[in-house]
Amino acid sequence: MTASLALVLMRGGCIAIVFHLAACATTSTQPSPPEDRVPEPPKSPAAAAEHRAVVRIAATPGGKKEQPVWLEFDGDERWVIDYRARELWRGFEDAAVTVTGTCYQPYGQALLATHFKVERLKFAAPPTTSVPFFAIGPEILVRGSFQFDVAPAGSKAADDGPRLVFRADEGTSFSIAGSAVPTPPPGAAAINARSVELNPAYAATTGGPHIWILSVHDVEYVPETRDVPRPCPR
Secondary structure, X not given: OHHHHHHHHHHHHHHHHHHHHHHHHHHHOOOOOOOOOOOOOOOOOOOOOOEEEEEEEXXXXXXXXXXXXXXXXXXXXXXXXXXXXXXXXXXXXXXXXXXXXXXXEOOOOOOOOEEEEEEEEEEOOOOOOOOOEEEEEEEEEEEEEEEEXXXXXXXXXXXXXXXXXXXXXXXXXXXXXXXXXXXOOOEEEEEEEEEEEEOOOOOOOOOOOEEEEEEXXXXXXXXXXXXXXXXXXX
């Protein structure tokens, strides 16, 4: 009886072992993904919407000295891009342009209109008049110093004497194509500026990147904005 019990136990052990192996075999036969499957590339961010409009500048300043610059669309819709008629925009006045950027809700008192921050702006078609810039690029904050650059002796630029440039801390030397504020003497500073694409037929140019200065600050300047991004109405 003892042997018979042992035999049953052995048989029970065999059944348990066989059952365990069958379970393992079932697990090991699951289909594996094909080895030659090409992973999907990461999705790139959506491209910024490009708008087509006409640049308009108010003829005279308003009661608070504002002289808005507008993007004017079909159907009497228009967005304000600046409260000052800066020379930066003058070459695009009354011309059709393509523009990218973002709409926002300004902090504090503001015109009752859609506000738009330009990232890039260019002519929709080649201009028919002489203009200083073909395109305007993004606004940038650069830290560095104003310096005088002297052209090599014997070059055409040497006849013009030293020219003021802005040399960024990381080494890039920016030629100054214009400024909304008086440019200070040589020294360290932080500047808000926009990159610009010059029209070489308008005026003599130099090599390297060109900027149009919006404002000048001390080197420790930290920008702060309370403007709130919002969807554009088109």
